[in-house]
Amino acid sequence: xxxxxxxxLTSILYFSILAAALVFLPYALSRPTAAVHAAALQSSAPxxxxxxxxxxxxxxxDAFYKLGPDSLPxxxxxxxxxxxxxILPSNAYPxxxxxxxxxxxxxxxxxxxxxxxxxxxxxxxxxxxxxxxxQNVMDNLIWRRELPVMLAVFINPGRRPDQPEPTATEWGDNxxxxxxxxxxxxxxxxxxxxxxxxxxxxxxxxxxxxxxRHGIGGSSSGAIAAFTVAWQxxxxxxxxxxxxxxxxxxxxxxxYPDLIRKSDKKPIRIFLCDGRNDLRGQRPTDTAYKPSxxxxxxxxxxxxxxxxxxxxxxxxxxxxKHGQKMGGAILPDMLRWLWxxxxxxxxxxxxxxxxxxxxxxASGTSPQKP
Numbered sequence: 001x002x003x004x005x006x007x008x009l010t011s012i013l014y015f016s017i018l019a020a021a022l023v024f025l026p027y028a029l030s031r032p033t034a035a036v037h038a039a040a041l042q043s044s045a046p047x048x049x050x051x052x053x054x055x056x057x058x059x060x061x062d063a064f065y066k067l068g069p070d071s072l073p074x075x076x077x078x079x080x081x082x083x084x085x086x087i088l089p090s091n092a093y094p095x096x097x098x099x100x101x102x103x104x105x106x107x108x109x110x111x112x113x114x115x116x117x118x119x120x121x122x123x124x125x126x127x128x129x130x131x132x133x134x135q136n137v138m139d140n141l142i143w144r145r146e147l148p149v150m151l152a153v154f155i156n157p158g159r160r161p162d163q164p165e166p167t168a169t170e171w172g173d174n175x176x177x178x179x180x181x182x183x184x185x186x187x188x189x190x191x192x193x194x195x196x197x198x199x200x201x202x203x204x205x206x207x208x209x210x211x212x213r214h215g216i217g218g219s220s221s222g223a224i225a226a227f228t229v230a231w232q233x234x235x236x237x238x239x240x241x242x243x244x245x246x247x248x249x250x251x252x253x254x255x256y257p258d259l260i261r262k263s264d265k266k267p268i269r270i271f272l273c274d275g276r277n278d279l280r281g282q283r284p285t286d287t288a289y290k291p292s293x294x295x296x297x298x299x300x301x302x303x304x305x306x307x308x309x310x311x312x313x314x315x316x317x318x319x320x321k322h323g324q325k326m327g328g329a330i331l332p333d334m335l336r337w338l339w340x341x342x343x344x345x346x347x348x349x350x351x352x353x354x355x356x357x358x359x360x361x362a363s364g365t366s367p368q369k370p
Contacts, residue, residue, distance in 0.1 A: 002106050002255070003027050005055065008059050013162050015143065017142055017311050020178070021250065022233070025056075026068070027340055029153055029216055040299070053347040056175055059096055059307075059349040060300060061275065061276075061277045061318075061319040061320055061324060062234060062320055062321050062325040065320060065321065065325040065326045065328070066320070066329060067131075067138075067328060067329060068329065068332070068362070069136055069331075070136075070137055070140045070141065070216060070266050070332035071132075071133045071140075071328065071329075071332065072133070072136055073136055073139070073329065074165055074217060076138050077140055077143045078080070078106035078107070078139070078143060078358065078359035078361075079110075079135075079139050080103050080104055080105040080106050080135060080138065080139055080142075081103070081104045081106060082103055082104075082126070082135065083101065083102045083103075084100060084102055084324060085100065085101055086098075086099070086101070086102070086103035087099055087139045087164075087194075088100060088155075088196055088197060088200060090196060090279045091138035091190070091191075091195075091196065092192045092195070092196065093158050093177055093180075093181065093188065093192070094241075095145050095160055096158035096159055096160055096286055096351075097159065097160075097161060098155055098156060098157070098158050098159075098192065098196075098197070099122075099155070099159075100122060100153050100154060100155040100156065100197065101122060101153070101154045101204075102135055102136075102151060102152070102153055102154075102210070103151060103152035103153070103154070104151055104205075105137065105138065105139070105142050105144055105149055105150065105359070106153070106359030106360065107143075107149045107358070107360060108149060108151065108203075108205075109149070109360055110206050111206070111292075112206065113148070113153070113207060113208035113209075113211040113213075114148075114149050114150055114151050114205065114206060114208065114217070115147075115148045115149065115207075115208060115214070115215075115282060115339070115342070116150060116151055116152070116155075116201070116207050116208070116213065116214050117138075117151075117152045117214075117215045117216070117217070117239075117335075118152070118153045118154070118155060118193065118197075118214075118215070118216040118217070118226075119132075119134060119152065119154050119216075119217055119218060119222075120155060120157070120182065120216070120217070120218030120219075120220040120222030120223075120225050120236075121156065121157065121166065121171055121172075121178075121218055122153070122154025122155045122156050122218060123154070123156055123165065123166050123167070123168070123218075124166075124171065124222075124324065125154055125169070126160060127168060127258075128155040129255055130168065130323055130324070130328070130329070130330055131323070131324035131328035131330075132219075132327065132328045133214060133328065134152065134154075134322055134331065135152075136280045137331050137335060138150070138152060138333050138335075139221040139267055140332070140352060141205070141332060141336065142351065143337060143356050143357050143358075144197060144356060144357070145344075145356070145357050146351070147335060147336070147338055147342070147363045148213070148342035148343070149357070150200075150213075150337060150339075151205055151207060151370070153197065153201065155180060155193075155197065156172070156176075157171075157172045157176045157177055157181050158176065158178075158180035158181055158192070159175070159176035160175040160177075163175055163176055165270055166174075167176070171220075173198075173221075177222060179221070179251075180251075181225065181248060182218075182222055182224065182225035182246075182250040182252060183221050183225070184228075184251045184252075185228060185251065185253065185255070185256075186218055187226055187228075187232040188227045188232075189228060189229060189369055190228060190232040190233045192227070192234075192235050193216070193229050193234045194237075195281065195366060198236070201324050206261055209304065211234065211235055211237060211238045212238050212266075212267075213237050213342075214236060214237045214238065214239065215237065215238075215241065215339070216230060216237050216239070216240060216241070217239070217240060217241025217242065217243070217334075217340055218242070218245075218321065219243040219244055219245075219323075219324050219327060220242070220243075220244050220245070220246050220322065221250070222244045222352055223241075223242035223244065223245030223246065224242075224245050224246045224247055224253050224256075225230055226240050226241065226242060226258070227240050227242060227247075227270065228298045230266075230268045230270075231256075231266065231268070234268055236264045238267050238269060239268075239269050239270075239299075239338045239339070240250050240268060240269070240270040240271070241334055241335070241338060242270060242271065242272045243273045243274075243298055243324060243326075243327030244273065244274050244278055244299075244320075244324075244327065245272065245274070245295075246295065247295075247298040247299060247302050248292060248293050248295055248370075249290075249292035249293055253298070254292040254298050254301075256302060256305070257298075257301040257302055257304070257305035258305070260302075260305040260306060260309055260311075261305050261308060261309060262335075263331050264309055265311065266311075268310070268312075269312040269313075269338060270306065270311065270314075271310075271313075271314045271315065271316075271334045272299055272303050272311050272313065272314070272315040272316075273316045273318070273327050273330060273334065274295060274296055274299040274300075274303060274315075274316070274317060274318075274320075275296065275317065275318040275319055275320030275321060275322075275326055276296055276317065276318070276319055276320075277319055277321045278295035278296045278299075278320070279293070279294070279319060279322050280294050280295070280296060280297075280304035281294030281295075281297065285320045295322060296317075298316050298319030299315075299317075300317070303315045314337050316334075
């Protein structure tokens with residue numbers, strides 16, 4: 001009897017468990033397992049991206065501008081002489097002085113008035129290992145009669161006697177009077193050039209007084225300074241070479257385009273050069289874009305204003321950054337264009353005109369002594 005009761009209880013327990021399983025099985029099948037749930041969570045979570053191949057660095061915009069043969073010494077081309085440095089005390093900026101060098105081409109004849117080109121930030125244009133190498137350019141182009149015989153002056157920004165000369169790494173913004181002299185729109189720097197420098201040059205050299213034979217140029221702040229000299233004194237300077245000109249609001253230079261449009265046209269010829277990767281209006285300390293501090297925009301505005309007013313203007317927009325890479329590469333072309341109308345002879349029997357411009361020493365005339 002006891003054995004029968006046990007079998008009965010076992011049967012009851014078996015069917016109870018079976019009934020419970022039948023009740024809960026559909027619910028259990030509808031729920032994911034822990035492993036499935038974990039896998040689902042893993043698949044829905046943000047996944048770390050798989051390693052991507054390194055992207056090539058963007059090319060340096062300046063790397064594509066190289067100096068050509070006109071900017072390098074050439075065999076057989078007579079070399080001009082660099083004289084100086086000389087010190088010029090300033091009355092326009094009391095307590096300061098300007099250092100300058102004079103380039104005298106091998107073809108210079110003291111009996112014949114020469115043209116004149118002045119380069120602001122003279123050390124940068126004179127540097128034989130720099131980006132401009134103006135002496136080489138002038139040697140080559142004068143020899144081939146693509147430029148008239150001209151003297152050049154490489155003049156540094158003013159400084160106190162206790163301040164250092166500008167260098168390739170410090171152009172003087174923090175150590176000289178450069179910021180004040182070059183970026184202001186007043187006539188003080190024009191006075192340095194026309195009332196202090198030129199009289200000293202006229203004492204030692206035979207330089208034409210024709211303003212159409214006088215040019216001045218520079219880079220960055222030196223470029224706007226060159227334009228200001230011509231703007232203030234077009235009776236003395238009428239050719240301007242501007243590389244990455246700072247026609248921005250350092251000291252109100254962004255006002256020039258409107259000033260040009262509102263003023264009577266002046267007899268100025270200008271070549272503008274700038275690049276799309278110049279300083280573009282947002283320095284590290286700026287929180288927003290400033291059009292007045294966008295070098296490329298302001299150079300384009302200058303070109304548009306000068307063109308609208310009927311000026312003799314040429315320009316080249318490249319990919320360059322703020323510097324002299326593109327300006328150096330095209331300096332020969334800029335100078336050729338500025339001086340394109342220098343006197344020539346069209347007589348086919350003029351063998352002098354049809355020959356290279358030899359040095360005075362080679363032609364039997366002694367060059368001027370220092």
